[in-house]
Amino acid sequence: MINYLDRGTIASNGVNGKKRTCDDKGICKSGSGIQGDFDLTNFQDGLLSSAFMVGLLVSSPVFASLAKSHNPFRLIGVGLSVFTLATAGCGAAPSFWFIAICRMLVGVGEASFISLAAPFIDDNAPISQKTAWLAVFYMCIPTGIAFGYVYGGLVGEHLNWRYAFWGEALLMFPFAVFGFVVKPLQLKGFSSVESKKALTPMETVSAVTDDLDASKVKGPILVGGDGIRADELNKTSKSLDIHNFLNRLSQFGKDMKVLLVDKVYVVNVLGYVAYTFVLGAYGYWGPKAGYNIYHMKSADMLFGGITVVCGIFGTIAGGFILDHMSATINHAFILLSGATFLGAISCFSAFCLKNLYGFLVLFAVGELLLFAAQAPVNFVCLHCVKPSLRPLAMAMSTVSIHIFGDVPSSPLFGVVQDHINNWRTSTLMLTSIFVLAAGFWFIGIFLPSVDKCTDENETQVSPNPMVDMKTLPDGNGDKGPAEVQDSNFRPPC
Numbered sequence: 001m002i003n004y005l006d007r008g009t010i011a012s013n014g015v016n017g018k019k020r021t022c023d024d025k026g027i028c029k030s031g032s033g034i035q036g037d038f039d040l041t042n043f044q045d046g047l048l049s050s051a052f053m054v055g056l057l058v059s060s061p062v063f064a065s066l067a068k069s070h071n072p073f074r075l076i077g078v079g080l081s082v083f084t085l086a087t088a089g090c091g092a093a094p095s096f097w098f099i100a101i102c103r104m105l106v107g108v109g110e111a112s113f114i115s116l117a118a119p120f121i122d123d124n125a126p127i128s129q130k131t132a133w134l135a136v137f138y139m140c141i142p143t144g145i146a147f148g149y150v151y152g153g154l155v156g157e158h159l160n161w162r163y164a165f166w167g168e169a170l171l172m173f174p175f176a177v178f179g180f181v182v183k184p185l186q187l188k189g190f191s192s193v194e195s196k197k198a199l200t201p202m203e204t205v206s207a208v209t210d211d212l213d214a215s216k217v218k219g220p221i222l223v224g225g226d227g228i229r230a231d232e233l234n235k236t237s238k239s240l241d242i243h244n245f246l247n248r249l250s251q252f253g254k255d256m257k258v259l260l261v262d263k264v265y266v267v268n269v270l271g272y273v274a275y276t277f278v279l280g281a282y283g284y285w286g287p288k289a290g291y292n293i294y295h296m297k298s299a300d301m302l303f304g305g306i307t308v309v310c311g312i313f314g315t316i317a318g319g320f321i322l323d324h325m326s327a328t329i330n331h332a333f334i335l336l337s338g339a340t341f342l343g344a345i346s347c348f349s350a351f352c353l354k355n356l357y358g359f360l361v362l363f364a365v366g367e368l369l370l371f372a373a374q375a376p377v378n379f380v381c382l383h384c385v386k387p388s389l390r391p392l393a394m395a396m397s398t399v400s401i402h403i404f405g406d407v408p409s410s411p412l413f414g415v416v417q418d419h420i421n422n423w424r425t426s427t428l429m430l431t432s433i434f435v436l437a438a439g440f441w442f443i444g445i446f447l448p449s450v451d452k453c454t455d456e457n458e459t460q461v462s463p464n465p466m467v468d469m470k471t472l473p474d475g476n477g478d479k480g481p482a483e484v485q486d487s488n489f490r491p492p493c
Contacts, residue, residue, distance in 0.1 A: 010148075012148060040101075053403055063111050131322040318373060346362050
């Protein structure tokens, strides 16, 4: 919630502010907030909302891959520590480029947990309430953004926009610490992180010599009882590091290929991209659009209030409805396409109205329907792939919806608005893209789908092959390392 509080904060009128304007008579009004202090165009202003994507894009696959060999909560602690420092830097920014770099680092915080938290919830939730539990988690997205509008508006108005970012850093700090001290978590589809830590070459040699007489071990590492030389150990260490890196890279490529040929996964993500494209621009430009179209005096409070109420009830309702329908991928696509299409019609009709109260009612109904998609879309993402691919599937889904969705949508909307200078027309053009999202999810209804997340027979893979290799008695010396597995290994059916 604090991560998305940051999204709402930077979009709020109190923090984002407005640029300096001059009328035909040469009378100028000073700007306010980030846009006024740094004299930004709408395009530059939109870039700030998208800058976090750089950190997210680079670090999401890294965190997902490291989860196979490191405690995921420790990784979350690292990411949230970067988030804490980055938001503090935003508050101290002396220039546009400095705050832009800090916004890039903010994305590392989201990357560290978005691909790991959902699989953890899915593993621990009761079978009959999995989607409802996910709904509570994803409810934090609209709720966080909404609280960010209100928080940023209040802090920006009564103090200064910089204090809003410093407050975020203080709020996130305890959670960063929690990531380092909490009990290690175990994700389904992976071998135990604590019991299978990757060994260095020296540790590997020590483990072998403890179990067996050194004179019986044959090969390049141990010769008779004399041990090994330092230069040989260094060469072995470098060779293993390179080998492990290449193995990880190769495995990443194979996993990506599996995801890209999965039609259910691809269609789901394409719909999610179009959906997020609109919501991202709504989230950043919504308060300004409301202020300029309907002359709202408290646009931050109104948009924040509507978003938090509809976000909570809509997201939770979507989860409970899917559980009630019996949570299957096919039912999820039916709910996704229907709710998104009806929500698109409601929001489009809202922006066509000139009456403020009519707009608020229809827009609230539209958001209620649209937020019902949050839990089902992530349910599909988790359950259309095998357990060991869930962190990567979530990571790549998150990267995709940002790099093709809300990242380009904010600056592109700014460019369109600068060009046509009509807020109502711009928002109507944007809202129509929801129909595209509903269309992709409608296609998903007719695709053959299997819930792969229930596969309990998936092989447990150790991140380091040296951990699973054990020296065999003389009688079994003809077997290679690939045939010798850890005792925790569970073969497929």
